[in-house]
Amino acid sequence: xxxxxxxxxxxxxxxxxxxxxxxxxxxxxxxxxxxxxxxxxxxxxxxxxxxxxxxxxxxxxxxxxxxxxxxxxxxxxxxxxxxxxxxxxxxxxxxxxxxxxxxxxxxxxxxxxxxxxxxxxxxxxxxxxxxxxxxxxxxxxxxxxxxxxxxxxxxxxxxxxxxxxxxxxxxxxxxxxxxxxxxxxxxxxxxxxxxxxxxxxxxxxxxxxxxxxxxxxxxxxxxxxxxxxx
Amino acid sequence: xxxxxxxxxxxxxxxxxxxxxxxxxxxxxxxxxxxxxxxxxxxxxxxxxxxxxxxxxxxxxxxxxxxxxxxxxxxxxxxxxxxxxxxxxxxxxxxxxxxxxxxxxxxxxxxxxxxxxxxxxxxxxxxxxxxxxxxxxxxxxxxxxxxxxxxxxxxxxxxxxxxxxxxxxxxxxxxxxxxxxxxxxxxxxxxxxxxxxxxxxxxxxxxxxxxxxxxxxxxxxxxxxxxxxx
Numbered sequence: 001x002x003x004x005x006x007x008x009x010x011x012x013x014x015x016x017x018x019x020x021x022x023x024x025x026x027x028x029x030x031x032x033x034x035x036x037x038x039x040x041x042x043x044x045x046x047x048x049x050x051x052x053x054x055x056x057x058x059x060x061x062x063x064x065x066x067x068x069x070x071x072x073x074x075x076x077x078x079x080x081x082x083x084x085x086x087x088x089x090x091x092x093x094x095x096x097x098x099x100x101x102x103x104x105x106x107x108x109x110x111x112x113x114x115x116x117x118x119x120x121x122x123x124x125x126x127x128x129x130x131x132x133x134x135x136x137x138x139x140x141x142x143x144x145x146x147x148x149x150x151x152x153x154x155x156x157x158x159x160x161x162x163x164x165x166x167x168x169x170x171x172x173x174x175x176x177x178x179x180x181x182x183x184x185x186x187x188x189x190x191x192x193x194x195x196x197x198x199x200x201x202x203x204x205x206x207x208x209x210x211x212x213x214x215x216x217x218x219x220x221x222x223x224x225x226x227x228x229x230x
Numbered sequence: 231x232x233x234x235x236x237x238x239x240x241x242x243x244x245x246x247x248x249x250x251x252x253x254x255x256x257x258x259x260x261x262x263x264x265x266x267x268x269x270x271x272x273x274x275x276x277x278x279x280x281x282x283x284x285x286x287x288x289x290x291x292x293x294x295x296x297x298x299x300x301x302x303x304x305x306x307x308x309x310x311x312x313x314x315x316x317x318x319x320x321x322x323x324x325x326x327x328x329x330x331x332x333x334x335x336x337x338x339x340x341x342x343x344x345x346x347x348x349x350x351x352x353x354x355x356x357x358x359x360x361x362x363x364x365x366x367x368x369x370x371x372x373x374x375x376x377x378x379x380x381x382x383x384x385x386x387x388x389x390x391x392x393x394x395x396x397x398x399x400x401x402x403x404x405x406x407x408x409x410x411x412x413x414x415x416x417x418x419x420x421x422x423x424x425x426x427x428x429x430x431x432x433x434x435x436x437x438x439x440x441x442x443x444x445x446x447x448x449x450x451x452x453x454x455x456x457x458x459x460x
Contacts, residue, residue, distance in 0.1 A: 025343075066380050069339045093451045100440050105433075109299045113255075132441055133448035140440040147434035150296050156426050158410060165406045166435045167442070169399040174442035176395045178450050180388055196386050198443065202436055203335075204377035205396045209435070210330050210370040211362055212397070212404035213428065218363035220408050221323045 014052035017043070024061045031061065037075055039064050039082060063192060071199030077102040085191050092182070092190045097135070099195045103202075104139040109146050119148035126167060177201060244282035247273070254291045261291065267305055269294050269312060293422060301429030307332040315421050322412070322420045327365070329425045333432075334369040339376050349378035356397060407431060 005023045007013035021028045034040040040060050043051030060082075067078040084090055084098040110116060123144045127134055134141065151159050181193035217223070235253045237243035251258045264270040270290050273281030290312075297308040314320055314328040340346065353374045357364055364371065381389050411423035447453070 062384055065339075066384050069380075072335070091451065091453070093447045093453045096443060096447050100444070105302070109295075127441060130445075132445035133453070134441050134444050138441060138444060140437040140444075144434055144437035144441070147430045147437065150299075150430050150433075151426070154292055154296050154422075154426055156423065158414065158423070159427065159431075162403075162406060162410055162427075162431070163434070165403055166431070167438050169403045170435065170438040170442040171445075173392075173395055173399050174439060174446040176392060177443060178446040180392055182447075182450050184388065192384075193386065193388075194447075196381070196384055197389065197392075198440070200377045200380045201389075201392070201396070202439070203380075204374055204393070205400065205439070206432055206436070207370040207374035207377065208397050208400040209404060209432070210428070211357060211364050211368060211374070212400040213326060213407060214330070214364050214368060214370075215360075215362035215401075216404040216408040217323045217326050217412075217424075220412050221321065223321070223323045223363070 008053075008055055008058055011055040014044070014054050017051070017053060020053040020057055020061070023058055024065075026061050026065060034061070034064055037079065039075065039079055063195070066196060067199065071103060071195075071203075073102055073199070081195055085188070085195065088187075090191075092187065092194065095191045096194045096198065097138075099198045101139060103199050105143070107142065107146065109150060111142065111146070113149070115152050116145060116149040119152060120145035122148055126163065130167060130171065173205070238283075238285055238288055241285040244274070244284050247281070247283060250283040250287055250291070253288055254295075256291050256295060264291070264294055267309065269305065269309055293425070296426060297429065301333060301433075303332055303429070311425055315418070315425065318417075320421075322417065322424065325421045326424045326428065327368075329428045331369060333429050335373070337372065337376065339380060341372065341376070343379070345382050346375060346379040349382060350375035352378055356393065360397060360401065403435070 002019060002022070004013055004015050005019050008015050008019070008023045015023065017031060018028060020026075021031055024031075026034075031040065035042060040057060043053040043057065045051050063085075064078060064082070067073045067081060068075065073081070081099055081102045084095050090098070120142070123141050126144075127141070148163070151157070177197050181190055181197050184190045184193050232249060232252070234243055234245050235249050238245050238249070238253045245253065247261060248258060250256075251261055254261075256264075261270065265272060270287060273283040273287065275281050293315075294308060294312070297303045297311060298305065303311065311329055311332045314325050320328070350372070353371050356374075357371070378393070381387070407427050411420055411427050414420045414423050
């Protein structure tokens with residue numbers, strides 16, 4: 001590997017776009033596309049059609065790839081998040097909202113039924129009982145109602161006691177997630193942490209929940225991974 | 231509403247396809263599509279081009295809609311899950327695996343890097359330390375590695391202590407989820423509960439986690455929902 005690429009990875013120096021590609025593992029045409037779309041800031045011009053790129057470009061490229069590849073964001077959604085990251089007037093708390101909004105799954109099911117309205121009221125009661133400070137148009141309120149309405153439609157009333165189990169667990173992990181992100185040394189690092197933690201933390205938690213479900217099911221039914229049930 | 235539709239909703243009687251549509255709220259062309267695709271079993275023929283549908287068709291329609299609209303499954307994925315639900319040789323524990331496999335998000339990021347391999351090893355260690363009974367090719371193992379590799383790529387090493395927080399919370403909720411589903415009165419109800427709980431429970435938990443994050447962030451930064459930070 002070229003010395004300049006190694007330097008860049010250590011947070012020093014400046015390189016041409018080809019070396020930025022080598023250092024990041026992101027193909028050259030993709031980097032050019034991100035530059036055109038404004039996801040990665042332009043380099044410092046050194047000559048006609050040439051520019052230098054520094055460690056800040058490498059860090060930004062990694063964040064873009066994480067948002068798009070791991071978080072599943074569209075280019076437009078990633079651009080919204082990055083604009084917020086770069087906006088000095090935006091408080092870290094507000095940026096969490098931007099990260100949430102960018103990664104909201106599309107509405108699931110109908111929201112114009114009496115059943116959905118009842119579910120939405122139940123979500124408001126839950127939030128009130130837990131004294132959660134949440135703004136009234138948080139998309140997650142509607143998403144929680146989507147799920148509760150689906151339980152009701154499916155007659156899965158036996159899942160009602162689980163709602164408190166989930167809320168309790170969510171509260172516990174969220175407190176430690178926010179503490180970890182807020183402990184970062186700079187505003188930029190905190191906002192990056194909020195985006196990464198929200199998007200990738202969700203992927204990780206969902207995967208761990210599924211593994212834990214398989215384990216709990218195996219333990220419950222006396223099933224070992226390589227064997228049929230007893 | 232017609233008397234026959236009310237009867238059907240109470241689990242009695244038989245109706246024509248138009249009344250099945252009225253009882254379920256699913257448009258007639260959609261029901262015909264589900265019938266053609268084998269997601270809903272055929273009715274009992276009563277005359278040329280006519281058939282009767284009973285409460286079991288209404289229940290199946292609701293499950294199909296929940297899988298597709300709430301769970302985000304494709305028609306093909308929903309069909310796989312429903313086949314498993316209908317397979318008497320499949321143990322409830324195995325059906326959980328089918329529900330998991332059908333709802334696996336597409337792989338995120340590259341899985342051919344040294345970093346990913348390290349992350350995958352870390353997942354295996356975590357599973358081993360927690361004595362989780364998980365089959366070796368569970369897709370969630372790779373998904374957890376995707377997320378860990380992304381943290382590593384992004385230099386988010388400060389998230390490492392959160393992995394245990396997430397695993398602990400996942401273990402706790404999974405135990406109660408499996409207990410609730412296994413307590414259902416019949417095999418069919420248990421497998422339906424596993425599918426619903428896996429797919430819709432994920433939507434609900436993710437929404438609650440985001441609400442809890444907003445609350446934890448507001449509390450941490452002294453931010454009230456309708457106000458700028460102090």
